[in-house]
Amino acid sequence: AQSVTQLGSHVSVSEGALVLLRCNYSSSVPPYLFWYVQYPNQGLQLLLKYTSAATLVKGINGFEAEFKKSETSFHLTKPSAHMSDAAEYFCAVRYSGNTPLVFGKGTRLSVIA
Amino acid sequence: EPEVTQTPSHQVTQMGQEVILRCVPISNHLYFYWYRQILGQKVEFLVSFYNNEISEKSEIFDDQFSVERPDGSNFTLKIRSTKLEDSAMYFCASSETPLIPTYEQYFGPGTRLTVT
Numbered sequence: 001a002q003s004v005t006q007l008g009s010h011v012s013v014s015e016g017a018l019v020l021l022r023c024n025y026s027s028s029v030p031p032y033l034f035w036y037v038q039y040p041n042q043g044l045q046l047l048l049k050y051t052s053a054a055t056l057v058k059g060i061n062g063f064e065a066e067f068k069k070s071e072t073s074f075h076l077t078k079p080s081a082h083m084s085d086a087a088e089y090f091c092a093v094r095y096s097g098n099t100p101l102v103f104g105k106g107t108r109l110s111v112i113a
Numbered sequence: 114e115p116e117v118t119q120t121p122s123h124q125v126t127q128m129g130q131e132v133i134l135r136c137v138p139i140s141n142h143l144y145f146y147w148y149r150q151i152l153g154q155k156v157e158f159l160v161s162f163y164n165n166e167i168s169e170k171s172e173i174f175d176d177q178f179s180v181e182r183p184d185g186s187n188f189t190l191k192i193r194s195t196k197l198e199d200s201a202m203y204f205c206a207s208s209e210t211p212l213i214p215t216y217e218q219y220f221g222p223g224t225r226l227t228v229t
Contacts, residue, residue: 043119044204044206044220049217100169101218106155
């Protein structure tokens with residue numbers, strides 16, 4: 001079965017520090033991977049997506065993610081955290097056609113001044 | 114920028130009552146979805162809808178649930194007889210076209226349903 005695992009339900013970093021949010025997927029076929037962000041009282045907004053064109057994907061707000069097939073991972077990073085990055089982050093996968101997204105449980109990012 | 118809208122933002126209902134959650138997808142989109150997120154849990158797929166019929170549904174989407182596109186702009190989710198465990202945030206999403214897995218699904222802000 002398709003699944004996504006996000007390690008750490010809550011990550012706390014200092015402002016200016018590296019952000020690393022982990023995502024691992026299970027798949028026997030090439031996946032399409034997505035990171036969504038949810039700010040308080042808002043919907044899910046796409047940060048970036050992996051479409052097999054390049055393993056390092058750059059997204060909005062300075063975030064990027066690297067697809068590592070050998071590790072079945074798609075971790076999200078940002079070199080320097082801002083206070084405005086505080087939100088819930090969801091990793092999601094889909095496999096073919098317009099099949100539904102399968103989401104991880106989410107990681108809440110807190111940024112400390 | 115076009116966006117998916119949902120109404121109401123918060124709905125409180127009593128167990129056994131019917132509720133209808135409304136969504137207005139982005140106007141040129143063809144594929145529509147409902148997802149839900151029970152507090153503290155992951156976002157889960159409920160149903161997808163294309164060409165005026167259900168394309169795919171999950172085990173959660175039982176006979177108590179139905180979807181409809183009544184007028185070419187709205188997309189609704191009806192729960193016939195709500196249960197306590199239906200309390201969740203319900204997200205509507207739409208995408209431009211089927212068959213292309215990299216096409217983004219655009220999500221609405223959600224409706225928080227509380228069943229008492």
